[in-house]
Amino acid sequence: MVMYQIESVTKRKNKKKIAIIIIIAILFVMLSIFSAIQLANYLHNKENIAQNENQTEGTTLAEGDKVSQSEEQKDKENNNAEEQTEKQNIGSLTKEQINAINHIYSSDDKRAFLTFDDGPSYSVTTKIIDILKEENIKATFFVLGTMVKSNPEVLKREYEEGHYIANHGYSHVYKKIYKNENAPLEEYKKTNKLIQDALGNPNYQSNVFRFPGGSIGGYYDDIKKKAKKVFDQNNIAYLDWNALTNDADGADTREEIMENLKNTCGNQSSVVILMHDAPNKDLTAETLPDVISYLKKQGYTFCSLYDIL
Numbered sequence: 001m002v003m004y005q006i007e008s009v010t011k012r013k014n015k016k017k018i019a020i021i022i023i024i025a026i027l028f029v030m031l032s033i034f035s036a037i038q039l040a041n042y043l044h045n046k047e048n049i050a051q052n053e054n055q056t057e058g059t060t061l062a063e064g065d066k067v068s069q070s071e072e073q074k075d076k077e078n079n080n081a082e083e084q085t086e087k088q089n090i091g092s093l094t095k096e097q098i099n100a101i102n103h104i105y106s107s108d109d110k111r112a113f114l115t116f117d118d119g120p121s122y123s124v125t126t127k128i129i130d131i132l133k134e135e136n137i138k139a140t141f142f143v144l145g146t147m148v149k150s151n152p153e154v155l156k157r158e159y160e161e162g163h164y165i166a167n168h169g170y171s172h173v174y175k176k177i178y179k180n181e182n183a184p185l186e187e188y189k190k191t192n193k194l195i196q197d198a199l200g201n202p203n204y205q206s207n208v209f210r211f212p213g214g215s216i217g218g219y220y221d222d223i224k225k226k227a228k229k230v231f232d233q234n235n236i237a238y239l240d241w242n243a244l245t246n247d248a249d250g251a252d253t254r255e256e257i258m259e260n261l262k263n264t265c266g267n268q269s270s271v272v273i274l275m276h277d278a279p280n281k282d283l284t285a286e287t288l289p290d291v292i293s294y295l296k297k298q299g300y301t302f303c304s305l306y307d308i309l
């Protein structure tokens with residue numbers, strides 16, 4: 001009986017031990033599994049981070065590629081635009097527009113184009129545009145490259161107030177601008193670029209040229225004839241005048257200015273009037289109100305080249 005009891009106590013103790021061992025084993029297995037899961041998660045996350053980093057780098061590279069591609073494209077577009085500008089520089093007028101300039105002297109209605117050459121000057125041009133503003137008249141300025149360089153802000157004001165900026169070449173020195181048949185176009189292009197810079201508008205085209213001294217006659221007549229063909233080939237118009245005040249040569253008083261205006265306008269329906277806004281042409285600015293008043297009384301409507309182009 002005692003033996004049995006001892007045996008039974010020993011068995012119970014063994015059972016307890018086994019149970020404890022099993023529990024420890026289970027806990028160990030669970031801990032191992034938990035640790036394994038943790039480790040797996042850690043490794044997985046690490047891998048993801050590494051992948052993300054790669055992706056980010058990849059994305060950055062891809063975007064970098066895109067940037068450089070789009071920059072390349074922009075460069076190409078810019079080059080195309082420059083090429084187009086280059087082409088436009090050499091004439092952006094249509095045949096119809098050139099025709100309109102070539103037929104400017106004939107019209108059914110009475111119209112007067114006030115044109116001013118050799119500016120812009122600070123002293124005279126500003127007075128002229130003040131008067132034009134007051135009268136609400138738009139005019140046309142045939143500007144010189146050298147003067148645009150000196151007075152870019154005056155040119156900008158002319159443009160902003162709605163006047164047409166046309167081109168009178170760069171130097172106004174006959175032996176330079178008429179040294180060969182291509183020189184007038186070269187001076188035109190040089191001046192056009194200066195106009196663009198002054199206006200801050202790289203697309204501005206002056207499109208209409210006035211030959212210093214006129215397109216016909218004089219010592220350089222042969223060169224002018226050939227130069228006109230060069231302008232024709234490049235779709236650039238050129239324009240002289242059919243009325244003048246003689247303010248550049250000969251007219252020293254208001255009366256003489258008015259006399260010349262009346263005589264040269266005559267009974268013409270469409271008049272392109274040559275005047276000057278060089279720095280010494282104070283008399284032109286002083287007489288302008290009389291010129292405007294006379295033309296109004298004669299029934300003329302004032303136009304700029306914008307009205308026919």
Ligand SMILES: [Zn+2]
Binds near residue numbers: 118
């Ligand atoms: Zn001139």
